[in-house]
Amino acid sequence: ILSVGTNTLTAIFTASNATNYVSPLTNTVSLVVNSAYAFNLTEWLKGQTMSPAILAKLAIGGASSALANDGEIPVVTLDSDKLFLSAIVRTNGPVGLVVVGEVGASLTNWSTNGVAVTTSTNTNEVPVGHQRRVFSIDRSNSATRQFLRLKATMP
Structure with missing residues (x-):
């Protein structure tokens, strides 16, 4: 569940064919939920x-x-x-x-x-x-x- 403000999400991707890929790959992203769209x-x-x-x-x-x-x-x-x-x-x-x-x-x-x-x-x-x-x-x-x-x- 996301809340108003900055939310940090971590996703782990695992390639099914690891040739020429680094697997698993971890990526972290930040998602900002604007209070104009959430009720406070x-x-x-x-x-x-x-x-x-x-x-x-x-x-x-x-x-x-x-x-x-x-x-x-x-x-x-x-x-x-x-x-x-x-x-x-x-x-x-x-x-x-x-x-x-x-x-x-x-x-x-x-x-x-x-x-x-x-x-x-x-x-x-x-x-x-x-x-x-x-x-x-x-x-x-x-x-x-x-x-x-x-x-x-x-x-």
Whole structure:
């Protein structure tokens, strides 16, 4: 696993036909992983302490930091058959960060059963390391009242 910064890798090559070759040949290379492409939670937090509100901001909306107000609010739409919730979701976050859609007929009992998730083709204003995902539930064969929410968790 590579981390942000300089990583030293050693490769050993063994020629199958050693005629005119030095075998095995050892070569060491340095590989630099740019922090612009790797996610750094400490940097993103900007000194803030993780809380449920900060976790929601980290996982949903595309905020550039815990202090920024540049995230996008999820959008709810519906048609005659489905209820949709479209949101920008972080995909390059800390290990274990998960965002799921949950459905409930009341605000006390929630389940992921029946929630479909697709990746939107709309990439307008979606930051690097994020995807716009559409969470949906079928309204045609269910309770007259349904709620759809996003839940973010991280170990």
